Amino acid sequence: MYEITVDLDRCDGIFACLVRDGRFEEADDGLVTLPDGDRADGELTATFDDDRREAAEQAAAACPVDAIAVTDAGDGSAAADATTEGEP
Numbered sequence: 304m305y306e307i308t309v310d311l312d313r314c315d316g317i318f319a320c321l322v323r324d325g326r327f328e329e330a331d332d333g334l335v336t337l338p339d340g341d342r343a344d345g346e347l348t349a350t351f352d353d354d355r356r357e358a359a360e361q362a363a364a365a366c367p368v369d370a371i372a373v374t375d376a377g378d379g380s381a382a383a384d385a386t387t388e389g390e391p
């Protein structure tokens with residue numbers, strides 16, 4: 304299981320990523336999106352459990368502004384489950 308994260312503040316709509324991984328698509332606002340992706344606070348996040356992580360990593364490597372990150376997901380639910388209440 305892995306997670307793809309895109310920093311939408313950095314994303315410039317260059318779409319080099321589309322060529323490497325067909326899951327990346329252009330959204331209505333001209334920036335990138337992913338199927339079942341979650342957009343919040345300028346960040347697009349989507350979790351996948353398939354054998355296409357390599358394609359995602361190639362997309363990340365192709366992005367000229369280095370907006371895409373591919374990380375492990377699902378080992379250790381603590382981080383994903385963390386609820387932060389009580390701000391400083």
Ligand code: SF4
Binds near residue numbers: 309315316320369371
């Ligand atoms: S290659 Fe990078 S900058 Fe271009 S659309 Fe994809 S994520 Fe955005």
